[in-house]
Amino acid sequence: MTTLTWEDKFNTGVETLDGQHRKIFDYMITIYNGLIDSHLKCDPFNGMLDQLELLCQLHFMEEEKLMDESNYPLASEHKHLHDLFLTSISLFKIDNKQCHTSNVLTEFSNLRVDFITHMLNDCWAASEGCQFAARGGD
Numbered sequence: 001m002t003t004l005t006w007e008d009k010f011n012t013g014v015e016t017l018d019g020q021h022r023k024i025f026d027y028m029i030t031i032y033n034g035l036i037d038s039h040l041k042c043d044p045f046n047g048m049l050d051q052l053e054l055l056c057q058l059h060f061m062e063e064e065k066l067m068d069e070s071n072y073p074l075a076s077e078h079k080h081l082h083d084l085f086l087t088s089i090s091l092f093k094i095d096n097k098q099c100h101t102s103n104v105l106t107e108f109s110n111l112r113v114d115f116i117t118h119m120l121n122d123c124w125a126a127s128e129g130c131q132f133a134a135r136g137g138d
Helices: 015-036 045-069 075-091 102-134
Strands: none
Touching (some): 015 102, 045 075
């Protein structure tokens, strides 16, 4: 996996969502860096994945609230993507002593790509409705 860096194109223009995206992105970096450090024990990773799932759940709740407030026409499809992403985190549990394998690194890298895709879709959604809600519907 290449170096993980935040890019301005991930910003939606909605400050709350952008802060949440950045926090989730940074936490994924922390998890990945732990996965590549073969000196670390595997024990804490499932707890870290649980924390990642919680961060995503809180973010998705806020985002879905903005979509509902703005009557975003693709809200149900977007919410379905949220459910799929949360399921993928739930299914990504690491067996003890298996956290440093290439398979785990590949699967986590794919999860990261899915989240980046989500952020880019949020940028589009924000321009279509979430910013409208964030401005108070003006």
